[in-house]
Amino acid sequence: MKTNLKALRTEAGLTQADLAAKIGVSRQAVIAIESDKHDPSLDLAYRIAAVFDLPVEVIFENPHRSSAATTE
């Protein structure tokens, strides 16, 4: 799953540990998601989206659908 989570996190001035605490997972989970080792669950993706106040599709690209359709 292609993601720009790492860029968003650093732009927000958050460490991996900061973000992990905010979304209620371990730092390992953040590392795995940022480095494409794991896809997050939908609920976790939603918690991440809430931190940045962005639609989920902006943070995790939907490979099955045109990104232009994100804002319908």
Add this chain to the structure above:
Amino acid sequence: MKTNLKALRTEAGLTQADLAAKIGVSRQAVIAIESDKHDPSLDLAYRIAAVFDLPVEVIFENPHRSSAATTE
């Protein structure tokens, strides 16, 4: 995870088996998701969103974020 998948599916004239085939899972997976027994993975949620050409947040409500923010 609150969802209106069942309504969307029936409005589209799809059976559970139809939808399951389109998104590449078993019918059991569709039943479990429609009846809130399971949350879909992010990737599966994206495949479902692609079928209906809708943003994921429209099909599965993000309980951690205002729905108004879906279209940012």
Add this chain to the structure above:
DNA sequence: TAAAAATGTAAGGCGCACCTTACATGTAAG
């Protein structure tokens, strides 16, 4: 340069998403 903070890797465990198979129920058509 030394200490501290942030990032990264490794290994083993657990729960759940999804699987398959099988059977029960409701509904509509012949």
Add this chain to the structure above:
DNA sequence: CTTACATGTAAGGTGCGCCTTACATTTTTA
């Protein structure tokens, strides 16, 4: 009534998302 179809439930198995602990590496700060 019977056949067919859609839906639902049940039971057991597999893979992976997330866990914890521990240690190595890189970057920042004093």
